Amino acid sequence: MLVRAALRTSRLSSLATAQRRLASSLVFLEHKNGKLNDSSLNAVTAAQSLGSDTAGIVVGSKSDVDGVLEEVKKIDGLTKIYTAASDSYSHSLAENVAPLLASVLPAKNISHIFAAHTAVGKNVFPRLAGLLDSSMIADIVALESSGDVFTRPIYAGNAILKIKSSPKDKFKIVTVRTTAFDKAKTGGGSAAVEEVEATSGDASTKYVSEELTISSRPDLSSASRVVSGGRALKSQENFNKILDPLADALGAAVGASRAAVDAGYADNSLQVGQTGKVVAPELYVAAGISGAIQHLAGMKESKMIVAINKDPDAPIFQVADVGLVADLFEAVPELTKKVEGAKA
Numbered sequence: 001m002l003v004r005a006a007l008r009t010s011r012l013s014s015l016a017t018a019q020r021r022l023a024s025s026l027v028f029l030e031h032k033n034g035k036l037n038d039s040s041l042n043a044v045t046a047a048q049s050l051g052s053d054t055a056g057i058v059v060g061s062k063s064d065v066d067g068v069l070e071e072v073k074k075i076d077g078l079t080k081i082y083t084a085a086s087d088s089y090s091h092s093l094a095e096n097v098a099p100l101l102a103s104v105l106p107a108k109n110i111s112h113i114f115a116a117h118t119a120v121g122k123n124v125f126p127r128l129a130g131l132l133d134s135s136m137i138a139d140i141v142a143l144e145s146s147g148d149v150f151t152r153p154i155y156a157g158n159a160i161l162k163i164k165s166s167p168k169d170k171f172k173i174v175t176v177r178t179t180a181f182d183k184a185k186t187g188g189g190s191a192a193v194e195e196v197e198a199t200s201g202d203a204s205t206k207y208v209s210e211e212l213t214i215s216s217r218p219d220l221s222s223a224s225r226v227v228s229g230g231r232a233l234k235s236q237e238n239f240n241k242i243l244d245p246l247a248d249a250l251g252a253a254v255g256a257s258r259a260a261v262d263a264g265y266a267d268n269s270l271q272v273g274q275t276g277k278v279v280a281p282e283l284y285v286a287a288g289i290s291g292a293i294q295h296l297a298g299m300k301e302s303k304m305i306v307a308i309n310k311d312p313d314a315p316i317f318q319v320a321d322v323g324l325v326a327d328l329f330e331a332v333p334e335l336t337k338k339v340e341g342a343k344a
């Protein structure tokens, strides 16, 4: 009897420990110009799949935070929104934001923190992991509800690694591949807002200026269709003249290979691949792209891949659902006309 009671107590206490461990997850909600970056909604879904309480945190200058709070309070299922406002947090300078997050996690008994695997997430989270003496778990595509087993691609997406985080890592610091998780719904939430104390960061870095590519096209990372061009386009002029009309006809975002970016045909922000953006649209059209492994790493999860290349042995044809061996300077304008015709 006593033994059973003792066993039961120990089982209950280990259950309690497990639940305490999962007591809370936090999502770093990224924003720009007073608008939530909706990649964060994919990170919310990953966090919520653990089944524990999930809160969000918004940091930035006072005006940034004021702008975005109303929007993030409405994210479905978030229990709380923590916030800290200070000019030092504007532009998400990692040297300032990481120490704040490092103070919030232990203070609020948070075991897991998630961010989208964006330029900001990739910049802030490894520093946070360093500050908390925990390992960084980057670019996950799945996680188990135990909260310590994560799946991520390695070797440019050619192998899938399952990792079990050590109990020695008190905090799980995780970035999320946005294409692997749906976006959390918004509109139904009514999370309470709690201010947390701003910490003084490290004044060694300073934001100077930025140059943004302004485009009326859909955002490359979240577009449902993408038209990408490679070195074969030969010039920036051709790149725009040949690809833009097809992208417009399809309502698609434009992407590029690294060779096209390096040659100056397309902006850096359009690069798809291991060192660029990872996309997984419904439709990915690759025109004049050979299909190097580093390019495939950024697009091979697309639902339908169409390749146009004049070399029948180009590796892109191994991942393409539809392949056309043709000169893109003829095939792409013809395809554009057909798409426009079909819409008319």
Ligand SMILES: Cc1cc2nc3c(=O)[nH]c(=O)nc-3n(C[C@H](O)[C@H](O)[C@H](O)COP(=O)(O)OP(=O)(O)OC[C@H]3O[C@@H](n4cnc5c(N)ncnc54)[C@H](O)[C@@H]3O)c2cc1C
Binding pocket: 229, 230, 231, 232, 256, 257, 258, 259, 260, 271, 272, 273, 274, 275, 276, 277, 287, 288, 289, 290, 291, 292, 293, 294, 295, 298, 308, 309, 310, 311, 314, 326, 327, 328, 329
């Ligand atoms: C560490 C590292 C990271 C990298 N990261 C990336 C990355 O993120 N993204 C990326 O894209 N690359 C990346 N690369 C570069 C990658 O290895 C390739 O060099 C690059 O993807 C090649 O680009 P491309 O296919 O446009 O050019 P190419 O390999 O030169 O291919 C051009 C293709 O166009 C075809 N072609 C030529 N003329 C025509 C025509 N008139 N009509 C139809 N087809 C035509 C050719 O048959 C050829 O297949 C990386 C490389 C390294 C080492």
